[in-house]
Amino acid sequence: MIEIFTTGGTIDKVYFDALSEYQVGPTTLPDLLRENNVHVPHRVTQLMRKDSLELDDADREAIRAAVAASDATQVLVTHGTDTMAVTGRVLQSVAGKTIVMTGAMQPASVRASDAEFNVGFALAAVQTLPPGVYIAMNGMIFDPARTVKDRAGARFVAES
Amino acid sequence: MIEIFTTGGTIDKVYFDALSEYQVGPTTLPDLLRENNVHVPHRVTQLMRKDSLELDDADREAIRAAVAASDATQVLVTHGTDTMAVTGRVLQSVAGKTIVMTGAMQPASVRASDAEFNVGFALAAVQTLPPGVYIAMNGMIFDPARTVKDRAGARFVAES
Amino acid sequence: MIEIFTTGGTIDKVYFDALSEYQVGPTTLPDLLRENNVHVPHRVTQLMRKDSLELDDADREAIRAAVAASDATQVLVTHGTDTMAVTGRVLQSVAGKTIVMTGAMQPASVRASDAEFNVGFALAAVQTLPPGVYIAMNGMIFDPARTVKDRAGARFVAES
Amino acid sequence: MIEIFTTGGTIDKVYFDALSEYQVGPTTLPDLLRENNVHVPHRVTQLMRKDSLELDDADREAIRAAVAASDATQVLVTHGTDTMAVTGRVLQSVAGKTIVMTGAMQPASVRASDAEFNVGFALAAVQTLPPGVYIAMNGMIFDPARTVKDRAGARFVAES
Numbered sequence: 001m002i003e004i005f006t007t008g009g010t011i012d013k014v015y016f017d018a019l020s021e022y023q024v025g026p027t028t029l030p031d032l033l034r035e036n037n038v039h040v041p042h043r044v045t046q047l048m049r050k051d052s053l054e055l056d057d058a059d060r061e062a063i064r065a066a067v068a069a070s071d072a073t074q075v076l077v078t079h080g081t082d083t084m085a086v087t088g089r090v091l092q093s094v095a096g097k098t099i100v101m102t103g104a105m106q107p108a109s110v111r112a113s114d115a116e117f118n119v120g121f122a123l124a125a126v127q128t129l130p131p132g133v134y135i136a137m138n139g140m141i142f143d144p145a146r147t148v149k150d151r152a153g154a155r156f157v158a159e160s
Numbered sequence: 161m162i163e164i165f166t167t168g169g170t171i172d173k174v175y176f177d178a179l180s181e182y183q184v185g186p187t188t189l190p191d192l193l194r195e196n197n198v199h200v201p202h203r204v205t206q207l208m209r210k211d212s213l214e215l216d217d218a219d220r221e222a223i224r225a226a227v228a229a230s231d232a233t234q235v236l237v238t239h240g241t242d243t244m245a246v247t248g249r250v251l252q253s254v255a256g257k258t259i260v261m262t263g264a265m266q267p268a269s270v271r272a273s274d275a276e277f278n279v280g281f282a283l284a285a286v287q288t289l290p291p292g293v294y295i296a297m298n299g300m301i302f303d304p305a306r307t308v309k310d311r312a313g314a315r316f317v318a319e320s
Numbered sequence: 321m322i323e324i325f326t327t328g329g330t331i332d333k334v335y336f337d338a339l340s341e342y343q344v345g346p347t348t349l350p351d352l353l354r355e356n357n358v359h360v361p362h363r364v365t366q367l368m369r370k371d372s373l374e375l376d377d378a379d380r381e382a383i384r385a386a387v388a389a390s391d392a393t394q395v396l397v398t399h400g401t402d403t404m405a406v407t408g409r410v411l412q413s414v415a416g417k418t419i420v421m422t423g424a425m426q427p428a429s430v431r432a433s434d435a436e437f438n439v440g441f442a443l444a445a446v447q448t449l450p451p452g453v454y455i456a457m458n459g460m461i462f463d464p465a466r467t468v469k470d471r472a473g474a475r476f477v478a479e480s
Numbered sequence: 481m482i483e484i485f486t487t488g489g490t491i492d493k494v495y496f497d498a499l500s501e502y503q504v505g506p507t508t509l510p511d512l513l514r515e516n517n518v519h520v521p522h523r524v525t526q527l528m529r530k531d532s533l534e535l536d537d538a539d540r541e542a543i544r545a546a547v548a549a550s551d552a553t554q555v556l557v558t559h560g561t562d563t564m565a566v567t568g569r570v571l572q573s574v575a576g577k578t579i580v581m582t583g584a585m586q587p588a589s590v591r592a593s594d595a596e597f598n599v600g601f602a603l604a605a606v607q608t609l610p611p612g613v614y615i616a617m618n619g620m621i622f623d624p625a626r627t628v629k630d631r632a633g634a635r636f637v638a639e640s
Contacts, residue, residue: 038619120600198459280440299358
């Protein structure tokens with residue numbers, strides 16, 4: 001059983017015409033996994049619906065507590081990209097689990113989204129990597145303690 | 161020759177990850193028309209890139225002047241939906257042309273967008289209707305003097 | 321009330337993995353119209369599910385009879401492109417109705433499909449043109465008696 | 481450096497209107513990887529453009545030889561699903577490499593395709609699994625020696 005927690009972020013943003021703006025909507029993960037014929041046992045729980053720039057210490061503690069309390073040893077966390085590494089460093093206190101974080105640079109609702117690719121990438125990573133916390137973005141595996149998002153380049157890069 | 165003026169609005173919104181928000185981008189019309197194999201002679205000019213809630217009297221006068229100055233008798237105007245009818249009423253002072261306005265409730269960049277359908281609908285309307293100003297939305301032709309947008313219903317309705 | 325008859329064609333083709341091939345599926349028109357927030361009164365009836373190369377004289381007579389029997393004066397017919405003009409010439413015996421035919425070069429199920437644009441275009445044409453039979457493709461209105469499909473160019477052209 | 485070989489299959493099928501049928505086209509992999517902002521070093525080579533039901537022993541030997549001759553230890557092979565396991569068993573004679581096979585039940589050109597998800601999934605698997613041959617489909621990792629495609633269910637299942 002793979003535990004999947006969603007916290008919001010660009011991946012779940014949808015356009016609300018009545019507001020003339022994009023906001024984080026209900027998580028797209030259940031639809032995304034079903035439409036891609038995913039048959040590995042999993043469970044999706046939406047922990048929060050926030051842009052990751054809005055997450056505070058209490059939110060990160062809530063995410064950490066949910067991951068720690070799960071009886072699963074494989075945990076996938078979808079998260080906004082701007083502070084994904086910050087939350088990843090908080091999750092490093094959870095021992096004995098493979099925790100993989102992913103998100104998207106373009107909402108899943110958008111034609112040119114990287115959401116499906118990234119969730120697929122992360123879903124394999126969480127099944128194959130040893131215990132630890134990982135950021136799975138851009139077709140690469142990063143250590144959250146040594147990763148920064150390059151906003152201009154729309155990608156993650158490893159710090160030496 | 162069909163003259164197409166774009167003014168911005170939801171139809172041209174794209175998600176900028178570096179800003180964590182949607183903004184009106186370069187107009188999608190040339191790509192949209194090419195991808196749909198449109199072969200009717202036409203010319204696309206981007207007049208402005210604004211959410212229609214930001215259009216002021218000077219903007220509407222600029223749109224009106226561009227339409228009036230065109231040597232085309234068939235003019236298609238893409239526009240944000242919130243104040244489309246307001247601009248439409250300004251355009252009613254232009255005589256002798258068939259002027260059709262359209263837009264979208266969901267950006268063309270989004271999977272579930274109504275942009276392609278609406279532009280197709282408007283492109284037929286502008287070739288077939290007599291001179292006048294029309295709003296072409298929801299598969300219907302509206303008179304801008306007697307139309308309001310129902311924001312909650314994400315549609316236009318005719319006023320009696 | 322706009323009467324919409326579907327007969328099959330590329331617009332309704334979907335990929336069947338178990339057969340390793342594309343086939344004409346259930347018509348996409350009701351979904352397509354709903355997803356584009358179409359609010360004009362209409363009714364969709366699937367007359368047949370055939371590639372237009374497979375349509376014979378009996379099929380064309382059945383289409384003609386359905387159009388003639390409809391109590392609507394505005395009739396939209398979706399049809400495969402290869403023999404759309406042939407059927408259009410048969411429909412020219414129906415008097416007093418505006419009959420607009422359209423279809424697609426790429427299935428509605430495909431990302432780069434022209435289906436939404438073409439149906440939007442045809443739906444405006446059927447509401448605005450005088451009685452007669454028309455082919456609405458490539459952003460243009462054609463007379464079926466003087467139109468041929470240019471297969472290599474993936475478009476319709478008018479014959480002089 | 482990840483070596484990516486494409487052999488055809490449903491993932492690369494596109495609709496050719498002039499032929500009124502789907503055929504395996506030029507591989508979508510380079511576009512797919514670029515559009516998903518993949519930054520892991522990789523190289524894509526199209527070995528063949530065949531439906532996997534048309535692959536014969538000589539084709540499989542050619543695929544095996546290409547994989548064996550690569551200087552990469554991580555090799556991703558895209559392949560039609562119908563005989564993916566057959567080719568996988570041939571590849572099991574190649575030692576010392578992590579070889580991951582994937583494909584799609586719906587062409588990448590189709591809106592509802594599983595191609596992006598599956599390639600993402602396979603790209604993580606090839607970077608994280610020990611040497612061996614694997615089928616990466618349906619969000620799961622399969623052993624080609626003990627896997628069959630369930631055509632009716634549109635999925636792979638493990639044999640006990």
